[in-house]
Amino acid sequence: MVYDGPFKMTGWTGTNLSWTLARNKNYWDKSHVKLDKINFKVNKSTTTSYNLYQSKKLDQTILSTEQAKQLSNDPGYTIVKEARTNYLEFNQTKKEFQNKKIRQAIGYAIDRDQLAKKVMGSGTLPSKSVVSSGLVQKDGTGFTTAAKTTVGVTLNKKKAAPLWKEGLQELGESGMTITLLGDDTDAAKKITEFIQSKLEANLPGIKVEVANVPFKTRLARAEKGQFELLANVWSADFSDAISFLDLFTTGNPYNNGKWSNAEYDKLIKVSKMTDAGNADKRWDDMVKSYKLINEEQPIVPLFQLNTQSLLRTNVKGVVHNTAGVSYNWKEAYIAK
Template sequence: MMTKIAKTLLSLTLGLALFGTSAQAKQTLRWSEPSEIQTLDPALSVDTTSSEMMRNSYEGLYRFENNGQVKKALVKKETRSADGLTYTFTLQKNAKWSNGDRVTAKDFVYSWQRAVDPNTKASNAQLFDGIKNAAAIMAGKKAPTELGVSAVSDHTLKVELEKPLPYFRSLVVAPIFSPLDQKAVEKYGKDYGTSATKTVTNGPFNVKGWTGSNQKWQLVKNKHYWDKKQVKLDQIDFLVTKSTATSYNMFQSGQLDKTDLSQDQARQLRTNKEFIARKQARMQYLQFNTQDPLLKNLNVRKALAYAIDRKQLVNSILADGSLRPKSFVPYDLMTYNAKDFAKVSGTKAKISFDRKKAQHYLKLGLKELGKDELELQLLGDDDDISKKVNEYLQSQLEENLPHTKVTTLNINKKSRIERMKKGEFEVVLTGWGADYQDATSFLNLLRSDSPYNFGKWQNPDYDKLLTSAKEQTGQKRFLTLLKADELLTAEQAVTPLYQPALATLLKKDVKHVIYAPIGGYNFKNVTLK
């Protein structure tokens, strides 16, 4: 017969076992991010972290799988007209918003019309260029209601284009093409997307705990998501860790399931079984404020470009798999007849380290400006990698250019972006990740009318080339875009530095993580052992 003490011990043991099983059953992923969320309004996003959160909390027509494959999301069926100008989408009928409202075709119509409305001041409104009447609406010549998007029925959406867009499916994966719950947006007005509690989403997860500026938040499984059976995680805990030393220590102690790595860490841990290098459709570059007379001078910009040894930067300073660029457009983003745009466009002579040329162009530039020396401030983010790259650039410019003094200023990403918007910078280390699979995702940044042309560089010939490409197809379009990229490089409108790789450690029990070079991480199908 079992004694009273034995029964008590058995009861405690069973209780602890049940508690352990319950804790393990709850699928919680712990993830580090290098920067804060800026917004949860798809129309206003300009940064990587915000975009990644929205790609997991909103759901549009399509999504990216591994290696950039485009897969159906809310689309159940798609038909396209013979001329490629009209798409008709049948949407999932059981899709709902996180507040329980039904997701309908009208939610896409409302969101897209809002995005192109000049009053919204959407950061990525230019992505709609090519959809019927979008350009005229953004120019204030037509009403947003005339955009080529309409709800044929509750679950049938029609999109009309002005010209065929070969990259259309990858284009509409961008967060700005997500649907919006009109009731929620109108309820919160300008405050929509400024915190988790003032945001309504329709994707696999809901954002929780983000107040608008804090460095901790969660993605929690959306109980209203139409495909929730495929979502295995209950929650993802995010923590901003700008120091990879901190995040690595937390990874080692079991507090994080993923950490990004610094260059030194990547070099040391490359053979670790948990090491993963992620390929990115991204470019890090220097942007010059051409409103400053010093940086408006082409010879000064050329001097800065030639003074930087990018081979040493990627091989010795970064050493994480990052690539030396040949073009402003990343490798493997756009191909035509199996030819990579970046490889065709780039030549060693265009973006290469040459101390003699750097000094020659600096001498010419200073003479034209009537100056004896060059003084610059280099602006960048306050994370470890940005600091290290800025320090390298500072040393390169001062060592290779006589009479040159460079100071660095590293601030949080949100403040850096605000300063860029206001034109309060001289030279800034910044980056861009592709929105879709085409060279124009980068080339359009430097159009005279682009909201991302923070340096205000302008060239009518460059604008004409991009305008001409809109009306072209096939090889003719490919060649026109190559000419635009060559002109951009000749003018050093921006100076490409490196195509980054994302060096990480990921716990072995984290399975089915989707990472796309465009868009980053998708957590929908992630499981934990």
């Protein structure tokens, strides 16, 4: 591979759980790069990672909700806001999820506040939109505020149960068993277990089976459409609402659920072409598209995860980016 940044990746095979960023000797500004290499290691258990941190085999570790509560006063405790939204995605090739009332009922049956604050922990925000909060604003108003709606992003048991009942009647069913596909990390298991409990508690006749699998397996199944309900996540590539909204256009490779809506496609296309040079019209196009996707509910926004971690106090110069590449290590260094 060709690299033009301060580091180049080595030791990555596509499936392994460890790799290295090695200093790029051909980088144009190499004199300002302090570190020779940065070693990465993936641990599915935050307990394992924390133990490695404690034994000084790691300089940074991600914290679970419980760990963060206990370690919030640690000198190395940090919390960073991410332009990342976790959401549920319906497989639109399945008859039951082509029913709008079924999708909306599931959206109304989930308590995002409890999921964000009790399950995920401090700093995590309940989603009001698939577009992450704080990503972009216009004239001082954030996109999620401009496009504010309660449809599809709030708990409402009084609406959930009747919609569910009506949807089942339209399908000619008295109940439904669905499988929720998610990752097999500690955090992912807590999310899927929470969703399972809330849907079974608030929607009469539903049974949710959970399948927690390794990330690579989950990704492969999602790409092939081998799921019913998918616990998915997306991080913005850049600071613009279109980084999220474009995902759900017809034919987009990341539109795992295969949702298709001509009006939505038109709004996104106009925002990217016809109105690309008019900031006001482009903004309005995206607001309209967002409200449409919330109404149709091909996805269920859950929460915006803000990462809590421990970073050794002698690690300096690390820059965190809300969107795009999470960390900039160019000028990072170890203080003596």
